[in-house]
Amino acid sequence: MRIQFYFLLFIASITISCQNEKDDYIPTDQVILSNVFGSKIDLNNLDSYQNNDIPSYIRFSNQGNAIENDKATLGRILFYDTKLSTNNSISCASCHQQEHAFSDTAIASTGVNGMTGRHSMRLVNVGFQPSTNFFWNERVNSLENQVTQPIKDHAEMGFSGENGAPSFDDLLIKLSATDYYQVLFKHIYGDIAVTEERLQECLSQFVLSIQSFDSRYDDGLLATGNPGPGFPNYNMSENRGKFLFITTPENGGAGCVSCHVPPEFAIKNNIHNNGVIATIADPNVFDHDNTRSPSLRDLENPEGFINGPLMHNGTFTTLLEMVEHYNSIDMTNQQLLDPLLFDSIGPNGPIGQQLQLTDNDKTALINFLKTLTGTDIYTNPKWSDPFAD
Incomplete structure (x- = not known):
């Protein structure tokens, strides 16, 4: 009996040992994520995307669905994942880089099938x-x-279904077979189904969370409570530039405020052609009559380097070139120029804008635009690449 007892005890100890060893290799949800993202993605300690500080003076907040931390986290992963391209080489972040205020320094960005x-x-x-x-x-x-439009674009990320290319449904199947997406979709939605609507919800929430309200302009506005007076944290040239920006040409300014209203500095509705009409590929081809430009915030990074060429065709590579364009707009061959850029109507039609800015005025405007740059957007880890080492 004693021998039988020790034999059973030996078998039991082996069984327990094997079970413990097996348990060590059973991946939990967090282990799956840690194997890919290290400590960057922790389901029990998510970065905060929904509680970003939005100044009280910001008027517009077209954020659609309220941001949720887990959905924005999934959006961050999708944003940086090259699996969203057909050949696993291009992600959203390839063309929208954090170090450049989520833009590209190239005039045209490289996609899987072209530019x-x-x-x-x-x-x-x-x-x-x-x-x-x-x-x-x-x-x-x-x-x-x-x-999801760039993902479906044949040149950009390639899931177009055109010319034998995979379709968007092929992408959904591809992501559904990825273990970390199975974990994340199950965690957020209660099942592992990957749908376009869910991709849209999570990607848009991450993009909406990318905010920049920590510029010197914000500091000055908080100090004065009014955008008109000189800001105490500005030098003379920067305050001169602010005056030129917010004052109409009739009153001695440049009238930039007519299209880009502070404090968002986003373009107003129903603004049309600004005199930059060419495509990237051909300066003789007209493109386009409606313009939805990005905000004028963060035109440069904190080191003073421009975050990317300006306008839809990247025609300007310096802030001075942009200011020179608006200082003197030639009406020759311009189509559908926005009336806000007319100085007047002459016998032969509209006369292009002639602001007659001095060199000091141009410098002042540029110096003011530089004060719209923040710092957090460039370095905050919650907007960074979760796949990076």
Whole structure:
């Protein structure tokens, strides 16, 4: 009996040992995520996306669905995942880079089957504008609809279903077979189904969370409570530039405020052609009459380098070139120029804008625009690449 007892005890100890060893290799949801993202994604300690500080003076907040931390977290992963392209080489972040205020320094961005037709916009404060239309030509009416369009674009991320390319349904199948998406969709939605509506919801919430309200302009506005008076944290040139920006030409200013109203500095509704008409590929081809530009915030990074060429075709590579354009707009061959840019109507039609800014005025305007740059957007880990080492 004693021998039998010790034999059974030996068998039991082996069984328990094997079970413990097996348990060590049973991946939990968090282990699956940790294997891919390290400590960057923790289901029990998510980054905060829904409680960003929005100043009380911000007027527009077209954010659609309220941001939820878990959905924005999934949106962050989708945003940086190259699996969203047909050849696993391109992510949303390839064309919208955090270090450049979520834009691209190239005029046209590289896709899986070619180049983009227009320059990649900076994704700064996209939820804080008077309109809910997106893209340079305003072709979609919500951010939810916008975020999956580049994925379906044949040149950009390739899931177009064109010319033998995989379809968007193929992408859904691809993501459904990925273990970390099974974990995340189950955690958020209660099942592992990957649908376009869920991708749109999560991607748009992440993009909406990318906010920049920590510039020197914000500090000055908080100090004065009024955008008109000189800001105590500005030098003379910066305050001169602010005056020129917010004052109409009739009153000695440059009238920038007519299209880009502080404090959002987003473009107003129903603004049309600004005199930059060419496509990237051909300066003789007209593109386009409606313009939905990004906010003027974060045109440069904190080091003073421009975050990417300006306008839909990247035609300007410095702030001075942009100011020079608006200082003297030639009406020759211009189509559908926005009336706000007419100085007057002459015998032969509209006369292009002639602001007659001095060199000091141009410098002042540029110095003011530089004060619209924040810092947090460039370094905050919650907007960074979760796949990075």
